[in-house]
Amino acid sequence: MKAVRRVIQYTxxxxxAFLVSQGKMTLWLGVFAAGLLASFVFGRGYCGYVCPMNAVMRPAAWLSKKLKLQRPDTPKWLMSSVFPWAFIFLTLAMMLGGKRLLQVQLPVLAILLGVAFVVTLFYKPAVFHNRICPFGALLSVSGRFAFSSEGVDESTCVGCKLCEKACTAQAIKVEPVSKKAVITSSLCHQCRACEAVCPTDAIHYGKTIKVK
Known part of the structure; x- marks a missing residue:
């Protein structure tokens, strides 16, 4: 599954990149719109498999660790839940304003790609996913109501935290009292990384699994 996911992501x-080079960014917005609608049923699969920003963040995170650039804490100015929504309006303003005022189509999506790479050089991927990404803000709403998502079977979960460490979206937390992992579906990218590391096979995707 990991190899398949990477092939899909880089494809x-x-x-x-081709659509941006051809000045056809609106076509990619159509891809996102389809992913947004699908997330009400399947969860945030767009983030886990299709999102180009997620694809460039992987090498950025690897480079960050090699160069020891990554900082452990989220900047205080990004802690507000309002920021990603404000970023949505800024993105729309750049897209519409550039076309109407400057008579050019600003490569806003390409700029976001660069922002994702730079931010991940210095902070954990979850900072961009959960605190900056305008697409992530919209998908966090639809993902909350997903018909299917990753979930944890509490009867077999041993609270080892391997899934928590594997999740780049910080969608999994082991509760301090119950010592059981809980997945927040509004943040989960449905990438199955948690499934791969679970030693007791306690994590599964499906509608019958209790999710948060």
Whole structure:
């Protein structure tokens, strides 16, 4: 599954780069719109498999660790839940304003790609996913109501925290009292990384699994 996910991600990144180079960013917005609608049923699969920003964040995170650039804490100015929504309006203003005032189509999506890479050089991927990404803000709402999502079988979970460490979206937390992992579906990218590391096979995708 990991190899398949990477093939899909980098294929999507290549398609994204082609559309941006051709000045057809609106076509990619159509791809996102389809992913947004699908997330009400399948969860945030767009983030886990299709998002080009997620694709460039992986090498950025690897480089950050190699160069020891990554900082452990989220900047205080990003802690507000309002910021990603404000970023949505800023993104729309750049797209519409550039076309109407400057008579050019600003490469807003390409700029976001660069922002994702730079932010991940210095902070954990979850900072961009949960605190900055305008697409992530919208998908966090639809993902909350997803019909299917990753979930934890509490009867077999041993609270080892391996899934928590594997999740780049910080969607999994082991509760201090129950010592059981809980997945927040509004943040979960449905990437299955948690499934791969679970020693007791306690994590599964499906509608019958209790999710938060």
């Amino acid at each position: 999507a990144l290549a398609a994204f």
